[in-house]
Amino acid sequence: MVQPSKLKLMNALVELLSWKELDQVTVMDLIRTANISRSSFYRNFVDKFEFLDWTMDYLLSGITPSKMNPKPTANDFYPYFFNYFYQHRLFFRTFATQSTWPSFTAKLIASGKQAYEACFEDKATVNIPSSILANYIVNAHVGVILNWLCTDNPCPPDEMADYVTQITESVLQSRGTNLETLFDNEF
Numbered sequence: 001m002v003q004p005s006k007l008k009l010m011n012a013l014v015e016l017l018s019w020k021e022l023d024q025v026t027v028m029d030l031i032r033t034a035n036i037s038r039s040s041f042y043r044n045f046v047d048k049f050e051f052l053d054w055t056m057d058y059l060l061s062g063i064t065p066s067k068m069n070p071k072p073t074a075n076d077f078y079p080y081f082f083n084y085f086y087q088h089r090l091f092f093r094t095f096a097t098q099s100t101w102p103s104f105t106a107k108l109i110a111s112g113k114q115a116y117e118a119c120f121e122d123k124a125t126v127n128i129p130s131s132i133l134a135n136y137i138v139n140a141h142v143g144v145i146l147n148w149l150c151t152d153n154p155c156p157p158d159e160m161a162d163y164v165t166q167i168t169e170s171v172l173q174s175r176g177t178n179l180e181t182l183f184d185n186e187f
Contacts, residue, residue, distance in 0.1 A: 002058070006035040006044060010055055014090055022052075022094050025076035034167050059088050060107055064115070078165045082157035085145060093149045105142060112138035119182040128175060137168060 012033035016025045045051040095104040113134050120130030148154050
């Protein structure tokens with residue numbers, strides 16, 4: 001469970017990002033907008049950058065299939081995934097476009113690769129090592145997500161989920177497996 005002061009700070013950050021660039025947001029801005037004490041902030045974080053790193057990690061943890069309850073299926077993971085990104089679009093867009101967080105894309109890729117590699121571990125994928133197939137799928141997904149997040153008028157999340165599901169399914173089928181098999185057994 002996340003502490004109320006941390007949630008207040010996250011909400012304050014969203015509010016501030018609606019009219020301020022991230023590099024212009026100060027700890028004092030966050031404290032005032034969140035209506036929390038300075039000591040509450042510094043009890044949880046050393047500085048603004050630690051808070052932003054925590055926020056990024058917290059948000060990325062929400063897309064980990066193993067943490068979803070109930071366990072996701074092939075039919076509901078991508079809609080959940082895109083709706084989650086859309087719901088937190090301002091955060092993810094900021095993290096994706098700010099040079100301050102080059103680790104964002106790396107963390108996003110690492111999280112996805114780990115999940116897919118676990119899925120491919122026991123599956124025959126027609127002469128392609130599981131790490132290469134996982135890397136291909138995850139990097140394609142991240143590229144699509146980043147483009148979608150940075151588009152001013154993105155198509156709806158469920159539509160994106162449908163596109164990505166179709167593309168991913170065709171790649172997997174060409175390699176002797178499918179999403180349903182992966183999700184039923186490993187994710």
